[in-house]
Amino acid sequence: MSYLTNEKVTVLGAAGAIGSNLAQTLVASGTASQVCMYDPFAQGLEGAAEELYHCGFPDADITWSADIAESLSGSSYVITSGGAPRKEGMTREDLRRDNAEIAKQLGIDIKENCPDAKFVIVIFNPADITGLTTLVHSGLPSTRVSTLAALDSTRLQSALAQHFGILQSKVTGCRTYGGHGEQMAVFQGGIQIDGVGLSDALGGQEVNGKGMSEDEWKDIQEKVTQGGTRIIQLRGRSSFQSPSQQSVFMLRGVLGEPYEWPSGCYLNGDGFEKIMMAMPARLSDAGAEWSLPEGSDTDIAALRSSYDHLVALRDQTIGDGILPPLSEWSIVNPNL
């Protein structure tokens, strides 16, 4: 069996639902042959690793370790879902602080054990903040750390396809930028539904015998921002297959395949200062390189507003002492 890379890929949080799916999908899709599974929960980790051994993947080199140094050492690629989940009675704010602490330690661990890592994908929420915190403490160049940012866009694509009763791939140009969560900026320009522009559809043009009102479009946007919550309602657990799968697609992008979705990128310029958020990005062996999205004035205003929200979260994380003051970032990470 051939794989896109035989270099070491470390999956953090590999005893969990996302991480164990990730390890399987990396190998099963021919993406990576050498996967190291890490989790502090050694027993569940061994169980997840055993499952993969029972898959009998040809030519795969799957290892597991509950030691973070061993797991990261020599690793070219790191994908991490290893944050804490939100627990009963915990606010979003508590989650940010706890997971930013985990991200800080991850950055330090990367700096110590795999300072030449080519690409790090951070999945755990709030990803914009955990990704940023990982980057700052890792010392890596800014293009080498990214966050999973595609799911809002694929949820939008899927919701539009379901509304019109057409194949999902026939809906193109769905892009949400800025922060992940309710403050995301859903870009309307560029969306095509089986070749019909969204504005034309909203203007009365039917697709597959169906029209769409402004109210229905608002509902769909609302559905997208609540996409993760909907999964929890339906399945009784949070998403794990889609975060895993899209992270594998991101890695494939870095390994040379086309990747069409937004990625979390570090921005410091063009009116965005020291922030990580979903942007149009080209993935390649150089990592994730962002560009400014094209959009209407409304789209761009939404992006600015989403940015402002992230700046507040970033500054709270600085206030917590988890991120250094902005003036010290280039000392902690000379690449920034």
Added chain:
Amino acid sequence: MSYLTNEKVTVLGAAGAIGSNLAQTLVASGTASQVCMYDPFAQGLEGAAEELYHCGFPDADITWSADIAESLSGSSYVITSGGAPRKEGMTREDLRRDNAEIAKQLGIDIKENCPDAKFVIVIFNPADITGLTTLVHSGLPSTRVSTLAALDSTRLQSALAQHFGILQSKVTGCRTYGGHGEQMAVFQGGIQIDGVGLSDALGGQEVNGKGMSEDEWKDIQEKVTQGGTRIIQLRGRSSFQSPSQQSVFMLRGVLGEPYEWPSGCYLNGDGFEKIMMAMPARLSDAGAEWSLPEGSDTDIAALRSSYDHLVALRDQTIGDGILPPLSEWSIVNPNL
């Protein structure tokens, strides 16, 4: 994205852990583009389908339905993990009867809705009996219904690789035949550990600086027969990734890729009468075609003993009225 088949593949039990992993893996590995997910638990099914929509698979046509006729209609391939799990206080015997009933209904549903199905893979336990029951009631030719039978062999391969500290792929020729479960026949002949025959290893030849005693070999065989139980102990849940993955490998075998592991086959000849069990099998567009395994007298005796055990289970299922008397099988299924 290209797929090995664009024909309809129906996954039964798709709201569950195995089934939802199956649907994802079928598409993610480029095996099938058209996947219909069925489960009687509609809410969880919708959640699992939504997760796959959020993956944004290019050119995939993923549908879901809680209606069995709609799900099977027009289906070329069926993979089912849709049995009942063993519950607290339930004996293995209770499980057999309940799941054989489910398998009978599945056979009837296949006969009504997709009588031209090319290949059906039955995963749920006891697979030898549920697969057999599905076959008899489906009316399909015997090569068109198979059961997942690889996991005992991949567990053996993995256990030997771990013992010698070598890559799993360097252990070849691991084969367990006959029934799945504690009555399986572990074939010793043909096993090579990095090029060293198992008997040579047992005779004192070291591999990677390690030897293996007869007691250690017995422990490994014991570990293999308890492989599924071990996963439950470690993960707190039964295997789902490896059954899913190996079923996808089986389908890929039918679609033209090499498949090296045993498959569940219907036998009626060579001293085996009207039974389904793990055998050496060639997978192709003709389905699963079995051949007699080569082995030592001990190996063959173990296979006969495993067969006798399955005959008893089959006869109990006839006694329950779930399978017809042997003399009526060719009436229920003229292909047998």
